[in-house]
Amino acid sequence: MDYFYYTYKHNHIDFSSHIYKISTYHYNWHGETEILILLKGKIEMSCNSEVFTMEPLDSIIISPQVGHATLALEEDTTALVIHVGKEFFQQFDPDFGMYQFVIRSDKSNRHNPFFTSLRHHAAMMMLIKSNGESPINQMWLEHHYLALASEVYDEIDAVKSIHVHSKPVDMTVATFDKMIAYIDKNYQQKIELEDIAQIGGYNVNYTSQFFKRQLGVSFLEYLLRMRLREATVRLANSDDGVAHIASSCGFADIKAFNVAFKKHFHTTPSEYRKQAKELGRKTKLHDWKEIISTQEEDIVELLQSCLPYEHDSSYKLKLEEANQKLQVVREQLESVVKKLQS
Structure with missing residues (x-):
């Protein structure tokens, strides 16, 4: 039986991903950038001493070495997680290791273009991996990973802060x-x-x-x-x-x-x-996490529901077309008004 648990390393690309059932409490403190997307249920998230609730389709992006923990508030709570390799962003931005950030969605923005695109690429990555290994699958996987990583970095760049060096009395x-x-x-x-x-x-x-x-x-x-x-x-x-x-x-x-x-x-x-x-539900234990089987149809359907979306460029194109049509109508109206006035 196959499960939604994957690692991938090829050239400069390095990440791991899994879908798991969140239970009572799981604390994390690691060197990777974490992307968590809640697929089902509701969780309490503790992060950077802040405690908040996440609902279905909410996402959070957490910088390395930031302690965080999840607690399920409902039965059968399920999340998709991607860990970006420690060195990946640093290859492009040598200062990345100094950044601190927490980017998360709530009811006000969970359906905005960024978080919608994030879910799209993450879901595509999981579905591609579950379809087996092939050259074309590998190419499409890297395509979606790089699209996701570039959009995530763009968001990080807008809100990042620099780690303040710990004071002597602080714990390391x-x-x-x-x-x-x-x-x-x-x-x-x-x-x-x-x-x-x-x-x-x-x-x-x-x-x-x-x-x-x-x-x-x-x-x-x-x-x-x-x-x-x-x-x-x-x-x-x-x-x-x-x-x-x-x-x-x-x-x-x-x-x-x-x-x-x-x-x-x-x-x-x-x-x-x-x-x-x-x-x-078919699960297996890995590092105290119950990893979900790829045979769980409702999880596959949730991933597929994240696929339809339109990129920013399509919105811009439609807006330009609408403005062009509006301009034509405006010119026609001006022409009619001139004829009526003459």
Whole structure:
């Protein structure tokens, strides 16, 4: 069975792409430029200490090394993600590594020419890759990738800011990575904020403030979401008992698990499992992400629905034609008025 998970590297082109089911919480901090397009459902996005909601067809473009996390607010929430290789934009703009940007859509602009074109090229890339390898497919893939990348860079260039050098008291990327890595590895065990502060070599208050500023959520909320993330994956992909899942994911007891689960998902773990089984979506786990199968017809239809669009140039051409017609009508009217006046 094939899945919507691809990597591509040819000459100066370097990217990876996938379509996955967003579950409870997934935190990212990486060196690639990320493009995320929400296909189904609704998510809470934490990015640059800002927390906001994304709805179907919304898109976000995030600069490298910016911490961000997604939380599903509805069942069967699905997103398309493209990671642009670390060196790609820097080949054309040596200063690209210093830029910071977050470009996102909302109800006011999700259907404007840029975001419509972005969805078109991203969907084409996924559909082309799912059709197999061939010289013509490779050429069309690179065509759509370069069109997407050039339009994205144009938007970035208009809003980018330059990274301000960290102050001596600020945590480095490497230090924060160690703290996150420790939580990701040990969240099934009891972890205190003091443990995390000790790893970074900072006091507890400063660690707490930095954590909230960087992720948009507190240390305890992040830890809880990590535990819930594993629990939802196990509920959907195993037959383990609910009590066993609760204890193995780091919850003190099944009551604490049920309360937290109900608060975040407005349903019980048992009901969540039942709904996941009934949905029966074909997925596979990769880096804690449930990657969607290329056989899921509704996802293919969503991609195909993003294909029809008109480029800016077609709008300009139609506008020029309309203006020309309007000019002809205006001249005809002026001619009629002159005859009536004579």
